[in-house]
Amino acid sequence: MVRFENVGLRYGMGPEVLRDVTFGIPARSFQFLTGPSGAGKTTLLRLLFLSLRPTRGLISIFGRDAAKLDPNETAALRQRIGIVFQDFRLLDHLSTYENVALPLRVQGREEASYRAEVSELLQWVGLGERMHVLPPVLSGGEKQRAAIARALISRPEILLADEPTGNVDPSLARRLLRLFLELHKSGTSILIATHDIALMDQFDARRLVINQGRLTVYD
Numbered sequence: 060m061v062r063f064e065n066v067g068l069r070y071g072m073g074p075e076v077l078r079d080v081t082f083g084i085p086a087r088s089f090q091f092l093t094g095p096s097g098a099g100k101t102t103l104l105r106l107l108f109l110s111l112r113p114t115r116g117l118i119s120i121f122g123r124d125a126a127k128l129d130p131n132e133t134a135a136l137r138q139r140i141g142i143v144f145q146d147f148r149l150l151d152h153l154s155t156y157e158n159v160a161l162p163l164r165v166q167g168r169e170e171a172s173y174r175a176e177v178s179e180l181l182q183w184v185g186l187g188e189r190m191h192v193l194p195p196v197l198s199g200g201e202k203q204r205a206a207i208a209r210a211l212i213s214r215p216e217i218l219l220a221d222e223p224t225g226n227v228d229p230s231l232a233r234r235l236l237r238l239f240l241e242l243h244k245s246g247t248s249i250l251i252a253t254h255d256i257a258l259m260d261q262f263d264a265r266r267l268v269i270n271q272g273r274l275t276v277y278d
């Protein structure tokens with residue numbers, strides 16, 4: 060589904076923060092991405108979400124060369140990818156419900172066809188009571204759960220999540236991991252960037268470890 064060949068990335072004139080990164084994300088796979096702070100995890104996710112272009116090397120996503128996409132093609136491919144940003148990026152003028160429903164609205168679906176689905180997912184992540192409030196009044200952990208629900212709702216082919224359990228307690232983290240596992244069972248490839256060793260130890264998955272910009276895969 061995704062292939063990186065000798066990918067390098069530098070920001071502006073700075074040093075290379077990713078170096079010779081070669082790996083793939085197979086269909087229906089589950090992997091953790093880990094490594095010390097500043098190692099390049101978020102940068103790698105931004106490349107995968109097509110919001111950064113590599114300085115060198117080749118990235119192929121869904122069989123398309125990422126360097127050759129026009130803005131419309133990039134937008135179309137992004138609809139097939141769910142992402143949970145570290146800083147959530149909820150839209151403050153939309154309710155929690157509307158934020159979560161947004162990917163389905165963008166796909167052109169009628170509200171009547173997804174209302175129950177969105178409510179059910181919000182209940183599952185413990186936001187049933189917070190459905191109609193605006194994000195600025197949510198706590199950090201509530202925002203994180205809303206961001207996860209928004210990334211999952213359209214059952215994307217790939218789900219990318221940057222520290223998705225960073226703001227919740229261990230029992231809620233386990234519950235959220237179950238949600239990712241359910242999505243994985245239904246066919247989505249999952250990549251979770253995390254420092255949370257306890258979370259990784261709960262599930263025997265591939266580990267992609269970045270250190271000083273270099274990536275090693277442990278199958």
Ligand SMILES: Nc1ncnc2c1ncn2[C@@H]1O[C@H](COP(=O)(O)OP(=O)(O)OP(=O)(O)O)[C@@H](O)[C@H]1O
Nearest residue numbers: 070071073076094095096097098099100101102103
């Ligand atoms: N927009 C930017 N401009 C310049 N340098 C950047 C930019 N974003 C990140 N960097 C640098 O790139 C390197 C990798 O950063 P990145 O955020 O990818 O690491 P990370 O592994 O996600 O870290 P953390 O675990 O702390 O979130 C760091 O040295 C960081 O300072």
